[in-house]
Amino acid sequence: xxxxxxxxxxxxxxxxxxxxxxxxxxxxxxxxxxxxxxxxxxxxxxxxxxxxxxxxxxxxxxxxxxxxxxxxxxxxxxxxxxxxxxxxxxxxxxxxxxxxxxxxxxxxxxxxxxxxxxxxxxxxxxxxxxxxxxxxxxxxxxxxxxxxxxxxxxxxxxxxxxxxxxxxxxxxxxxxxxxxxxxxxxxxxxxxxxxxxxxxxxxxxxxxxxxxxxxxxxxxxxxxxxxx
Amino acid sequence: xxxxxxxxxxxxxxxxxxxxxxxxxxxxxxxxxxxxxxxxxxxxxxxxxxxxxxxxxxxxxxxxxxxxxxxxxxxxxxxxxxxxxxxxxxxxxxxxxxxxxxxxxxxxxxxxxxxxxxxxxxxxxxxxxxxxxxxxxxxxxxxxxxxxxxxxxxxxxxxxxxxxxxxxxxxxxxxxxxxxxxxxxxxxxxxxxxxxxxxxxxxxxxxxxxxxxxxxxxxxxxxxxxxx
Numbered sequence: 001x002x003x004x005x006x007x008x009x010x011x012x013x014x015x016x017x018x019x020x021x022x023x024x025x026x027x028x029x030x031x032x033x034x035x036x037x038x039x040x041x042x043x044x045x046x047x048x049x050x051x052x053x054x055x056x057x058x059x060x061x062x063x064x065x066x067x068x069x070x071x072x073x074x075x076x077x078x079x080x081x082x083x084x085x086x087x088x089x090x091x092x093x094x095x096x097x098x099x100x101x102x103x104x105x106x107x108x109x110x111x112x113x114x115x116x117x118x119x120x121x122x123x124x125x126x127x128x129x130x131x132x133x134x135x136x137x138x139x140x141x142x143x144x145x146x147x148x149x150x151x152x153x154x155x156x157x158x159x160x161x162x163x164x165x166x167x168x169x170x171x172x173x174x175x176x177x178x179x180x181x182x183x184x185x186x187x188x189x190x191x192x193x194x195x196x197x198x199x200x201x202x203x204x205x206x207x208x209x210x211x212x213x214x215x216x217x218x219x220x221x222x223x224x225x226x227x228x
Numbered sequence: 229x230x231x232x233x234x235x236x237x238x239x240x241x242x243x244x245x246x247x248x249x250x251x252x253x254x255x256x257x258x259x260x261x262x263x264x265x266x267x268x269x270x271x272x273x274x275x276x277x278x279x280x281x282x283x284x285x286x287x288x289x290x291x292x293x294x295x296x297x298x299x300x301x302x303x304x305x306x307x308x309x310x311x312x313x314x315x316x317x318x319x320x321x322x323x324x325x326x327x328x329x330x331x332x333x334x335x336x337x338x339x340x341x342x343x344x345x346x347x348x349x350x351x352x353x354x355x356x357x358x359x360x361x362x363x364x365x366x367x368x369x370x371x372x373x374x375x376x377x378x379x380x381x382x383x384x385x386x387x388x389x390x391x392x393x394x395x396x397x398x399x400x401x402x403x404x405x406x407x408x409x410x411x412x413x414x415x416x417x418x419x420x421x422x423x424x425x426x427x428x429x430x431x432x433x434x435x436x437x438x439x440x441x442x443x444x445x446x447x448x449x450x451x452x453x454x455x456x
Binding site for chain 1: 302305306309311312315316319322323326403406407411414415416418419422423426
């Protein structure tokens, strides 16, 4: 793990130690989000209400973990009074934890669509490859964000932004399918799939945003064309 | 307008003056969001591509205004080094401006659906009353959030949270309609309406969240069952 104490040239100041603890908490929350995304997709594609319920119930853990990170960040701001770059790093951490929590919420939305259609499967068989791939891409992006939070690897973080394009492409493919003449599965399945596409797309957007914030934290600059 | 300088018992400290300036900027951005929501709904219901384009183009102003608020907030944090409650107020302001920007983005999503269907109107006539009402409720909530940001009126802020229930009810009504046997408008219109419902619902969620943050800023406590 690359720590902020490392960046500080070996000075293990209280500030950098607390910052490292915040980032390791963020990485841990991100791993929980990855599990949520994976289980939500699994529940969706298998029509498994038990797994869906688990995703919904486990979201509480992510919410609680978020509160802990916020408390640590506020105490860091209050007690250490960071300025300039250090201040922006702590505020970035607060934003990242909000985004991770939101990604957890979006997994819950996926799980709820799964649960709503049990004993059926929300996604008709011929639409499944695209939705399954969306789930995989989202999960993969979240997994890599967790690694980026641990390793502070700027190149890997920038790479996540590039892979978001596959998600956009999948969403276009999915729309083309359900709005095409060959669609035989009616309105309900189409609406489910449109909303699922939206949820996965938002998970991917947040993943890119968190990755970009890591780039900012390490380099002091955001990747081109992204916003803090 | 109720100012933070007022709360400080007339002491016009630099901190409270800057805080007042942030909150008046937030109120102004919120008014721009209200305009975006209103115009987006108008573009949607009239199939007016010119108004839709305007909403899309004007979003840049909201993004720029957000950057200005962030810069002021960071300079406040750096130079004034607030602790405890004051610190939380400034961080809340940073969160509010993110949410306002997001509400602007969601209006752009509505406008893009409008634009996509021109010269047609995305929403079929019998679905229009529900969608029109969603647009009204969203616009009304955003307008009241702008007033709450100016007046710091806790009661009015809490009221906004209560009115979010109408939005949830409208979303249920809309789903029931497009998934019902009487739906004659095919998949495309149903998908548009499902996504529009999602966008309006999110605008309303963010409005409630910003209102709750104002309650927190004024009272130091969030309304029951809401989260910061």
